Amino acid sequence: MMDIQFQSFIPIKKEWDIVAARQQGRDMSKQIGFGSVDQARIATAISELARNIYLYAEQGKICFEILDDMEHKGIKIIAKDDGPGIPDVGKVMEDGYTTSGGLGAGLPGIKRLMDYFDIVSEEGKGTEVTVQKWLR
Amino acid sequence: MDKLLQEIVLDNSDEIIKKWLGEIADEKMNTKSLPVSEELFESTNREFVNAIFSSVEQQGSFDDLHDFSERLINLGWPLSYLTEGMQAFRRVTTNFILEKSENVDTEFFKQVVESVDIWVDPIVNFLVSEYSGSWENTVSLQRMALQELSAPLIPVMEGITVMPLIGTIDTERAKLIMENLLDGVMKHNAEVVLIDITGVPVVDTMVAHHIIQAAEAVRLIGADCILVGIRPEIAQTIVNLGIDLSNFPTKSSLQKGFRSALEITDRKVIDLKKDEKKIEKILDSIDKE
Numbered sequence: 001m002m003d004i005q006f007q008s009f010i011p012i013k014k015e016w017d018i019v020a021a022r023q024q025g026r027d028m029s030k031q032i033g034f035g036s037v038d039q040a041r042i043a044t045a046i047s048e049l050a051r052n053i054y055l056y057a058e059q060g061k062i063c064f065e066i067l068d069d070m071e072h073k074g075i076k077i078i079a080k081d082d083g084p085g086i087p088d089v090g091k092v093m094e095d096g097y098t099t100s101g102g103l104g105a106g107l108p109g110i111k112r113l114m115d116y117f118d119i120v121s122e123e124g125k126g127t128e129v130t131v132q133k134w135l136r
Numbered sequence: 137m138d139k140l141l142q143e144i145v146l147d148n149s150d151e152i153i154k155k156w157l158g159e160i161a162d163e164k165m166n167t168k169s170l171p172v173s174e175e176l177f178e179s180t181n182r183e184f185v186n187a188i189f190s191s192v193e194q195q196g197s198f199d200d201l202h203d204f205s206e207r208l209i210n211l212g213w214p215l216s217y218l219t220e221g222m223q224a225f226r227r228v229t230t231n232f233i234l235e236k237s238e239n240v241d242t243e244f245f246k247q248v249v250e251s252v253d254i255w256v257d258p259i260v261n262f263l264v265s266e267y268s269g270s271w272e273n274t275v276s277l278q279r280m281a282l283q284e285l286s287a288p289l290i291p292v293m294e295g296i297t298v299m300p301l302i303g304t305i306d307t308e309r310a311k312l313i314m315e316n317l318l319d320g321v322m323k324h325n326a327e328v329v330l331i332d333i334t335g336v337p338v339v340d341t342m343v344a345h346h347i348i349q350a351a352e353a354v355r356l357i358g359a360d361c362i363l364v365g366i367r368p369e370i371a372q373t374i375v376n377l378g379i380d381l382s383n384f385p386t387k388s389s390l391q392k393g394f395r396s397a398l399e400i401t402d403r404k405v406i407d408l409k410k411d412e413k414k415i416e417k418i419l420d421s422i423d424k425e
């Protein structure tokens with residue numbers, strides 16, 4: 001396995017970059033000590049975030065950070081783009097809301113898969129989603 | 137003028153070839169990129185330079201070059217070997233003619249460069265197009281092989297078909313799954329299709345959406361679709377995502393799915409050895425007494 005740094009990021013431009021981001025998240029969570037179910041949750045959340053960037057913002061990046069505050073260990077993932085932004089953040093957090101004919105379960109699903117979820121979006125400026133998962 | 141220069145080059149081919157071979161050998165020292173023996177490298181260089189000279193002599197015929205490049209492509213030599221060789225030929229030949237000539241003025245210099253370009257450029261173009269043609273061919277063959285691999289449909293027995301999915305599912309593959317599934321159901325006259333996702337590393341909402349759509353399409357053409365091979369961690373993430381698979385038949389393993397498929401098609405598996413074993417057991421216990 002490649003040496004994993006404390007912080008890193010994967011640019012998202014093509015569809016296959018989603019796979020690279022997922023792999024990076026999986027390698028990092030394995031290293032932190034997450035079990036297979038949490039690894040799958042983290043990889044799935046990254047997949048949703050990266051695909052949203054690819055679909056709606058065309059490009060952006062997924063940043064990874066290992067969290068370690070003596071008591072807890074965890075992973076922090078930030079998905080950033082300079083895309084069109086989201087006009088109504090409340091709406092996209094409803095299950096089933098989609099503008100692309102998808103399932104509309106991505107963002108609300110990510111919130112349930114992770115321990116912490118925050119979304120900041122400004123129309124015409126871009127979107128930033130921050131999620132965290134703690135090792136128990 | 138061009139004829140005259142051509143004569144100089146052809147008359148002195150031995151000397152030019154010697155210089156060219158020297159340059160190429162030096163370049164190899166620098167790059168070390170070719171994992172071939174010294175002998176093979178030398179004999180290939182000789183063949184290459186002879187093919188170049190035959191093209192110069194026959195005014196742009198590529199017959200020898202064609203055979204030569206075809207062989208190199210099959211052996212996997214890099215295109216850079218050929219383009220670097222042609223650049224070396226351009227340098228060596230230009231220098232040689234200029235050294236051989238007295239009172240070189242700008243006009244003459246221009247003429248020499250132009251003539252050498254007229255020999256070299258078409259050869260480079262020819263070699264590049266031979267190479268890229270073969271790449272396109274390889275890429276399209278690999279693509280076809282990959283397409284066949286990416287969503288195979290296996291008719292296991294009359295009426296029952298399995299589609300084992302292994303690896304990442306991207307948009308293109310998702311489309312293939314749908315197409316192959318519908319084609320296959322029609323072709324094999326399947327009553328039940330088992331989609332096995334044991335080998336799919338991540339099931340996100342996009343993958344789930346495509347699988348649900350494929351299953352609904354299968355149902356529309358009159359067959360049943362059972363999703364099998366849902367690993368425990370995948371089952372958990374699907375639930376967390378809030379994806380509802382409740383009106384969609386699922387089984388944890390392919391075996392269990394296959395058993396349901398048999399039931400749907402009014403069949404079951406019986407163990408022919410079972411009665412024999414019972415008799416053996418009875419005989420064994422009698423023996424022991």
Ligand SMILES: Nc1ncnc2c1ncn2[C@@H]1O[C@H](COP(=O)(O)OP(=O)(O)O)[C@@H](O)[C@H]1O
Pocket residue numbers: 048052053056057081083084085086092097098099100101102103104105106107108127341
């Ligand atoms: N990075 C983003 N930039 C702009 N719009 C977004 C972004 N991510 C999500 N959206 C919007 O939020 C909606 C809901 O997203 P999501 O919950 O992932 O469901 P889906 O992708 O299936 O539509 C999308 O249809 C899209 O309109």
Ligand SMILES: [Mg+2]
Pocket residue numbers: 048051052102106107
């Ligand atoms: Mg989405």
